[in-house]
Amino acid sequence: MTNNRIAHRLAAAAALAAALSVGAVPTALADGRTARPGALSHHAHADKAVKADLPPGDEGGWHGDGLSLNAADNKKVDRFLARARSAERTVSPEMQAVARISHANLIGFDHRLKSPDSLKRKVATALKEAPGQSVDTALSRISDSVRYTFQWTDGSYSRGVAIASSALALWGNDSVKWSNTWGRKHGYKGINSAWRDPGSGHVFEVQFHTPSSKWAQEATHKLYEEQRLPSTSPERARELQEQQDAIFASVPVPEGAEQLGAPAQTRPTDAQTLPAPVDRPAAA
Template sequence: MRIHRAHTFRAVAWTVTAAALASTLSLGPAAAAEPACPPAEPQQKPANTCPVPPAKKPPAKKQAAKKQAPKKTAAKKQASDKQAAARKQAARKQAARKQAADKEAARKQAAKKQAARKQAAEKQAARKPSPQAPTAACRPPRPKPQPPASCQTTPRKPAAKKPAAQQPAAQEPTTQRPPRKRPPAKRPPAKKPPAQRKQLKKDHGWRSEGLYIDAADLRKVNVFLARARKAERTISPQVRSIARRTKATVVSFDERLRQPESVKRAVARTMQGDPTMTAEDALGRINNSVRYILQWPDRSYVKGVQDTTKLLAGWKNANLRWSNTWARPRGFKAISSSWRANDSGHPYELQFHTPKSRAAQRQIRPLYVEAHRSRTTSQRRAQIQGQINRIYATVPCPAGSQLLNGPRRRSAERKAVNGGQYVRAVPVMARNPFTVHEPLKP
């Protein structure tokens, strides 16, 4: 009985201890024994709070825009994807092209190297003598006789004892072609210069279209042209001043200096026509190395010419030639005059035109150049003269232009200025008898 009670007491003690541990650790029946928490009561809103207004709905347009926004963004995204794909494709193509170019360059480089190796091998094979064809100076010794004395000092080994590595020519494949011997390049025969060029190089003269000027006369022509360029600097301001005072138009002012080739042709043609004439005399006949053209309308043409001659005479410019061709039934129609500058003493040409006469002069310019060529035939010159007459026949004559005369004649008193001759102006009571005219030369 005592043992049974003891066991019962122990069992009760263990049961109480287990219940205490379970309650402490919230396990099993102890956790279920705890009462559940009462539910929280809902909080009541205060009575004095303001009512919140209901949210306004966006207008229909904004809602439509919001609906369309995803579509636009999707389209933009699709377009950007297409652009990115195109860029990637272009980059791939460019990389492929670059890779192909690199491969082609590498292939060409390898082909060049291979060709260089073949060429070097061919050269080496050509240089080394073949073992089957010994040189005549030192032949291989026969089995019984002794080699010659010239080869005893340096005996040559037989070809059979040479290693295979030292015989590249014997081991080369049979497909390789022997080196091709190119024939020597033929040099073209030296061209001999013609006799005219030799003469021109020897004396440094001038030659063109069958005309010739020697070195001494050419130096005189160059001095004359340099003097004309210097005189133009003082003549041009006077011509511009006359144009302002008389309300004239200066035509082709950029062509006021005659071309040097034209002056040389004129000198050579004059000397060729008269063998007794010198270069100084031929240059003395050239009055248009500096030339100007003044133009007025038909109604103010006569007054403009008269005022111009008065101004030139007042500035002591000597009149050398006066040609009025308005009364001519055929040929050139205008007034052409030559003057000598008072300060420089150099001659210059001054032409007086109307708009229609100037237009006709421009029209006949190529015909005039063709007529003065040396290879132009006389029959062709007659045809050209007929064309020029027909062109000038359409030019009207201004009223009173046929009666225009030049200023009074000036006597010729020679004086040296800057190494050149010029005429000093001295009034003489006489009219200018010159009526010969030469059109504007190229």
């Protein structure tokens, strides 16, 4: 089954690349056996960093920024992080191939794994905002434990998004979220999407940006983080939102960006088997 999946992905990538005249996609990137130079060493570094970043908790729990997780919930988040690391090893080579096919810059690739502190803060915030919610429910709504950002110039953006999202769908990834905010008058601009990897079932995030929208996202990140803290007053939260709106208002909207939608799901069919041999009469 795994070999069939790899063969289908290679065939889909080759067909799409040929249609777009971008050249063949390297097998090493498409089948996930190898990645760009330094990728393996980064995997090892990422695993080490995840373990090193685990904050000390009381009796196995986690505490930070006025938030907390008990020992049982913290253990579940750690298991979720382990699954995210495992899925990333398969998904990342695909993202590199998609970036090449669509002529995108793969921004922030070294930060494709969400840090333990960041993820635990996000889960703890969700539990605080919905007291009756279980940690399993909160984790099921996390889509950015593994995340990627594709970036194109304004003039190449709409075509690039269409090609990249089509390639993701052709390779069997399920589109589970598509948030296009280019048409908003206020706030964040860009496309945030989430996909379910067909092999691991893990959900990962893909953002589609221009240089301006990516700059605005980074410029507003600390404002957004402060706005989300339980200790932030409603007055301060409104002030922070106004500052973010002012920054995003300066971002140009690429032509056609407002109309970009999620691609139709196109699953590769199973490999066809050869027909059974026809019985022939024995030679006289």
